[in-house]
Amino acid sequence: MSQVKYYYDQDTLSYRKIEPTKGKKARNIVLFLLSSVLFAFLGLTLLLNTNLFRTPKELTQARELKNFELQYQLMNRKMNQMEKVLENIAERDNTLYRVYFEANPIPEEQRRAGFGGINRYKSLEGFDNSGMIINTSKRIDVLSKQLVVQSKSLDEIKLLAEDKEKLLLAIPAIQPVQNRDLKRMASGYGMRMHPILKYRKMHKGMDFTAPRGAAIYATGDGVIKRAVRSSTFGNLIIIDHGFGYETYYAHLSKYEVKKGQKVTRGDIIGYVGNTGLSAGPHLHYEVHKNGKAINPINFYHADLTPEEYEIMLGKSVIENISLD
Template structure:
């Protein structure tokens, strides 16, 4: 039973009963209910921050650790990407240019993966956005690494061919300077010693005593060693590959060859000896170089065993228009 409350009325000098209005009671009750609802809602929304269970705290810790590791892995991938980018740049601007290979376009190196969604399995998972980004970065890095690996294999093959080319080019003088009497005639128009007419001389004539050693000017295979070509007398032809052939003519008549057809020779090997066979006026070596079956000036290839001063003197002498010896 609720208590009845009274108040003292000074006018009547008596106690009167306190009457509570129903409207006031209703509003007070409604206010209490609203306040209780709001308090309950706040507790529901924020209780996990203040009243976390041990399991919940452990799960949240794992998620935070996972996100931290994902961030660290993304930084590692970014560093690897920078390294491969540096290798790609050197590959395009140095290696591939040096070996006459076309650079690989950036669009090809860094292309993504089209078609179906490759990362659908990660959607809806915790930290899904970071995981998908990291997985996509790793896949692109794998592809770039594979492309770069193929490029380096190609460069290695080209380097081997380049090394063979540098060894094969006829790049030294066929007779040593100390064995020379003089450089009698060069490549170009000269006076024929037999009919005194002006005609083109397709090689270089090196005057030297009979029996002076003649050297192979580059690696190759002996193509011919005979006297069956008009005017050349005893002569040797070496196929160096890559379209290059060298010819050594007017070799001596007694045991003129140190080599035979089909034999492999190295630059600097003695292949024969100076003589005066064939259409020759005096002992000398007539030397020619062919590129893709066209005669070219041998003076352009003497970078293997001449100093700059020796080369300049030889160049000057070869340009003099005099009488050739063959």
């Protein structure tokens, strides 16, 4: 019931009832309606943000959403760890593995290159947690690309390692005649007087004097390229070691291999002789790299002590008469 208001009339000396005007009534009605709407809005907002009037399905969805948010947080922590591990692997790859195998390091911008072009995350926009979802998706994509780059790099390192192992086995690294069979190292690499032609000419290898029939060994892994009789070199064996290396074994009494046969370092391939233009039983030994004869003195690191190598090096530089 609305409250009735009165005022004192001095003319009649009595209280008279206050009658509201039509405008005031309208204003009161409008104020009442606006207040009702405001309170209804506030009440609805309050109800919508509490669990009092949520359906079981809505409550389940809310719990699932909280669970997904927690899973995303855990996933981002794991990605932080993965990024640190991948950084460590990439650093070792560039500063250790690729350096050892003489491969160029992979530039950082190539490892961390982004994804240009269209917005690949547009379908993830417009959700309550779009920012978190897009950021996590980007990190996963970048990590995936880095893993692909690193995987390809390790595949390359594996091939380089296999080639390095083959190279180490292929490079001539031992004397072709054992020390117990050697009488002396007759002549080294360089200009020498030829014993038969009687003029100075380039001696492209080293001469090892040894008894006729002493074993001659392959100085590195390879394939027999030639096993023939030559007017100059006599019985000659040429081994193709790959990687640009070849070795020549000349003046043999006989050879024990044939063209196309695979040999490994230390295999007996023939025997010391005196065939061709030769002044006595010996082995003439040459090392070629990319078709050019080089000094064999640099290729005995596998079976000579430093002292023995120094002795051989001193004898090899003496200009004497060669045996072929």
